[in-house]
Amino acid sequence: MMRLPSKFVPASLLLTIALAPLAFAQAPSPGLNALPEVEFSRLSQRDPNPLGEKALAIHPEQWKHGETEHFIYHFVDSFVVTPLSVEAEFHYRVVAKELQREPPAGDTKSHIYIFQQPADWRQFQTIGKLEPWTGGIHSQGSLFILRDPAYKFSGNVLGHEIAHLVMHRYYPDGIPCWLDEGFAQYVSKGARASYQRARNYISKAHSQAIAAENLIPLTALTAMTSPPSDRVETFYDESERLVRFLASTDKESFLTFLDAVARHQPIDSALVQSYNEKFPTLTALEEQFRQYATTEFGTSLQQAGGG
Numbered sequence: 001m002m003r004l005p006s007k008f009v010p011a012s013l014l015l016t017i018a019l020a021p022l023a024f025a026q027a028p029s030p031g032l033n034a035l036p037e038v039e040f041s042r043l044s045q046r047d048p049n050p051l052g053e054k055a056l057a058i059h060p061e062q063w064k065h066g067e068t069e070h071f072i073y074h075f076v077d078s079f080v081v082t083p084l085s086v087e088a089e090f091h092y093r094v095v096a097k098e099l100q101r102e103p104p105a106g107d108t109k110s111h112i113y114i115f116q117q118p119a120d121w122r123q124f125q126t127i128g129k130l131e132p133w134t135g136g137i138h139s140q141g142s143l144f145i146l147r148d149p150a151y152k153f154s155g156n157v158l159g160h161e162i163a164h165l166v167m168h169r170y171y172p173d174g175i176p177c178w179l180d181e182g183f184a185q186y187v188s189k190g191a192r193a194s195y196q197r198a199r200n201y202i203s204k205a206h207s208q209a210i211a212a213e214n215l216i217p218l219t220a221l222t223a224m225t226s227p228p229s230d231r232v233e234t235f236y237d238e239s240e241r242l243v244r245f246l247a248s249t250d251k252e253s254f255l256t257f258l259d260a261v262a263r264h265q266p267i268d269s270a271l272v273q274s275y276n277e278k279f280p281t282l283t284a285l286e287e288q289f290r291q292y293a294t295t296e297f298g299t300s301l302q303q304a305g306g307g
């Protein structure tokens with residue numbers, strides 16, 4: 001948190017503080033379809049991530065536990081975890097479908113820790129490494145998140161973080177920062193829109209155009225190992241646009257490219273191999289991407305290339 005400009009303090013954190021008294025007033029009791037609580041000792045798997053143990057050491061008496069098909073949850077209140085568990089499985093299916101791959105062998109579940117108290121969350125932030133954009137922390141396949149009961153629809157935060165978890169399962173050796181963040185933004189914006197549409201909320205995915213003078217050159221963007229603290233917003237927007245451009249130019253090529261880069265193939269040769277003559281070099285890609293990145297598409301997302 002400290003190295004970031006104050007405008008990147010997660011909105012959810014601020015709202016939690018502002019709306020805290022409301023949370024008491026409207027806390028419902030768990031419904032009939034609440035996520036069943038499982039004793040810690042009876043969970044099907046333990047989290048090998050040492051951060052998990054540290055999270056559960058913060059007010060240890062508050063934590064309850066539960067499981068669904070792909071996730072294990074550590075939570076405080078049933079009414080908070082129940083809708084989140086439905087949403088998490090939804091996002092898992094969306095991302096797996098987007099990757100057009102069979103899930104990797106093995107039945108490892110990802111652990112999700114849901115904090116409700118801002119004070120607990122701040123204590124945890126000093127231990128973990130905060131991802132500035134979302135206010136969530138994903139680390140070695142586990143997810144730590146602050147969920148405010150009084151503020152249910154907090155944008156695409158959960159989808160973004162679930163996308164990271166799924167990517168980690170498919171590509172455990174790691175993928176470049178821009179591709180990981182860009183894909184998480186790309187897939188979660190679309191997923192958020194369809195999740196809300198399914199529940200009759202008017203929602204359209206929105207991809208942010210970038211002013212030409214703000215564009216980070218692709219050689220720099222693709223070499224970054226973390227979002228640059230002075231250009232966080234541009235980094236996320238541009239990475240999302242680049243993934244969207246590559247995926248909509250040719251989906252099959254994009255997936256081949258993803259596999260190649262995840263095997264640590266240099267981006268130039270991965271581009272040539274995956275897209276043939278279309279992008280013979282990173283410079284050629286940049287020339288075509290520039291136009292796409294700086295165009296405002298209004299409220300709906302459009303395909304690249306225009307046929």
Ligand SMILES: [Zn+2]
Nearest residue numbers: 131164181184
């Ligand atoms: Zn992220």
